[in-house]
Amino acid sequence: MKHIAESTVRRLSLYLRFLEDFEAQGHATISSGELAAQGGTTSAQVRKDLSLFGSFGKRGLGYSVSDLSRSLRGILGLGREWNVFIVGAGKIGAALAQFRGFRQRGFKVIAVYDVEPARIGRPLGDLVVRDQTEMESDIARLRLDIALLAVPPEAAQPLVDRVVKAGVRAILSFAPAPIHVPPHVTLRSVNMAFELEILSYALVHADK
Amino acid sequence: MKHIAESTVRRLSLYLRFLEDFEAQGHATISSGELAAQGGTTSAQVRKDLSLFGSFGKRGLGYSVSDLSRSLRGILGLGREWNVFIVGAGKIGAALAQFRGFRQRGFKVIAVYDVEPARIGRPLGDLVVRDQTEMESDIARLRLDIALLAVPPEAAQPLVDRVVKAGVRAILSFAPAPIHVPPHVTLRSVNMAFELEILSYALVHADK
DNA sequence: ATCTGTGAACCGGTTCACAGCC
C-alpha cells in the first residue's frame, strides 16, 4: 500500500466518529457531502480519502453507514484491543490513567510506571503504580503495544530508548522535549508549550 | 504581513528553545546548520523560516544567539504575559492548573471554572475553583486572553460560544469534540483519541 | 572561505471537474 498522509488518517478517525453518531440515529446511508459537512471538509476530500483504501460507496446512492464504519475500523486498526501503558505517575500521568475515553475505542490502559519510591505501590484508578525497573519485562510479558510518556523532559529520551529497545513501536509523548526514534517506531508528541505559543503568535498577529 | 504557515510558527518555537539552551551554554553565535541539526530540519528550512520575518543573520557568520532569541520572542508574542484560564476542573483541568511549564514562558494561569457545585470553591494549586457563571464578567475584568478547555465533549461548543462572545480570541481545547469558531478566533485542539488512532493505524500498517 | 537570503524547482496534499454507475 502506498504511503498515506497523516492528515488523511486523522480525517478517517473523524469520519468514523460521525458515522457512529449517524448509526445511533438510525440512518442507513450517508453521502460524502453529508460526512464533509459534519467534519468541515469537502465532499471531494471525503471521497478522495476513502478511495485511497478502496471503493466503499454506491454511485448515485452514497455509503452504507454500517459497512463504512466497519471498513474504517478495520483500516484504523480498531478491530482489536491495544494494550496501553503509562510511563510517569505525576499529575499528567495520573490524569491519563483515569481518563475514561480510552477504553471505549479499544485502548486498554493496563500498567503505570514511575521511578519515585513514594509513588510506587500507590493506587491510581484501578491500577497500582509499578516500579519502572519492571517495565521491560512487563512489555514482553503483558504484550504492551503503546506507551504514553508523561515524564519530565530530561527523562524522556532515555525512557523512549528503553521502551523501544523492549519492542514498543508506538509512543505518544507529553514531555516537552524533542525525541528521536528509529524509523520503525511511530512517535506522536503533544507539546502544550508549542500550542500556547502558536496561540500567542496568532493573538499578536491578529492584524492578519 | 503575508500569511505564515502553522508549521513555520511551530518551528520558530523550537528554534527559540534551542537558542535558550545555546545561550545558557555561553555560545554567542549560531549557524542555520547548527539550529537545523538540533531540530531535525535542514539549514535551508531554518533560513527560509527566519527570512519570512526579516534578516537576522550575518553572511559568513551566522546569527547572534541573543539577538535572534529576542527577535523570536517578539515574533511569537512572548514579550508579555498572557492571562490564561481553565474551563473545567475535572482530572485534566486539575492537571493543567498545576502544570508548572506555563509560567516560565509568560503564560499565567489565573482562574479555573466549573459548573459542579461540589467542585466550586475547592482549592486547586494556588487557585480556587470559581463558578462558571462568573466567567464572562471575569474575562473582561481580569483581561483573560487564552482559554484552556477541559470539559466533556457535549459541553465544549456551548462554552466556546460563551467565551468567544465574552471576547476571548484564543482557545486550546482538550475536549474530544469538533468545535467551530468564528474566523477572528484561533482554536487549537488536542485530541487524544485521534493521536491514539493514528498510532493504531501505524501499528496495523507497519508493512509500510 | 563561509554562511546568509531568496528566487526557482520540486513535491505532495487538496480541489476541480467529469466520466461512470445506480
Added chain:
DNA sequence: GGCTGTGAACCGGTTCACAGAT
C-alpha cells in the same frame, strides 16, 4: 438525476542552488 471514483489542475510548503555579504 444523484452521487461516487479518479485523473488533472492547483496550491502552498519544502528543498535546491546560487548570488551576495563578511
